[in-house]
Amino acid sequence: MTPTPTGRATARSIADELRTEIRSGVLRPGDVLPTSRVLAERFGVTPKTVGSGIDLLKAEGLVIGEQGGRRRVRANKPIVWNLTKFERNGRRDSAAGDDWSTAIRDAGREPAQHVSVSTVPADEQVARWLGIPVGESTVQRVRIRTVDDQPYQLATSHFPSTIAAGTPLMEERDVSLPGGILAFIGYPQVQIRDEISVRMPDPDETERLQLPPGTPVAEHVRIGYGEAGPVRVMVTIAPGDRHKLVYELEV
The missing domain is CATH 3.40.1410.10 (Chorismate lyase-like)
Structure with a gap:
């Protein structure tokens, strides 16, 4: 995870790490992302900060939202x-x-x-x-x-x-x-x-x-x-x- 001066994760650093996991295949196309609560515990931040980080990935087209609040790695077969x-x-x-x-x-x-x-x-x-x-x-x-x-x-x-x-x-x-x-x-x-x-x-x-x-x-x-x-x-x-x-x- 990209460190900040205080050692606390930001929305941008959360997005950076999840993006790396998507591109490396740790998170594969179609995988459901962990819940905001789980990610908040992992990164030591609030669920709101996690949501802001995932919103960055949505804007990049790497993650899509689904009914029920799930977030999934986009999976398309070109x-x-x-x-x-x-x-x-x-x-x-x-x-x-x-x-x-x-x-x-x-x-x-x-x-x-x-x-x-x-x-x-x-x-x-x-x-x-x-x-x-x-x-x-x-x-x-x-x-x-x-x-x-x-x-x-x-x-x-x-x-x-x-x-x-x-x-x-x-x-x-x-x-x-x-x-x-x-x-x-x-x-x-x-x-x-x-x-x-x-x-x-x-x-x-x-x-x-x-x-x-x-x-x-x-x-x-x-x-x-x-x-x-x-x-x-x-x-x-x-x-x-x-x-x-x-x-x-x-x-």
């Missing part, structure tokens, strides 16, 4: 999301699932996608991505992607209504077609552009993805281009503790 292969030539869409779902199943996990569809005017950002006027109609598909029944991604796609109207993209379900829906309806993607940023989530993302405090997210924007220009933009919010993003490039 997925490897290979963005080089995702939606490229030879994509694995079928009636059983799209390219993303197939990759998750190949990794021995269980995917699901919960879909809602609406027609909305393009805001300034979406209009820039799609190269259309602000306010022009788009079809918006919002998918909450789960892995083993846990929310892993929030994916929101926008399509120009001139492309999506009257197609399976309007169906409020997890639609998957061989080669991808856009290729199936006559608008295959021939080029993609990715934009990735890392930030803290907003309150809606925190709620929908069930994010513990202190969890950053990656915002992955993928713009798909057809022969005549953009045909789709998809914005995926991916919790940082549940993903490893991979690119494989020839040099």
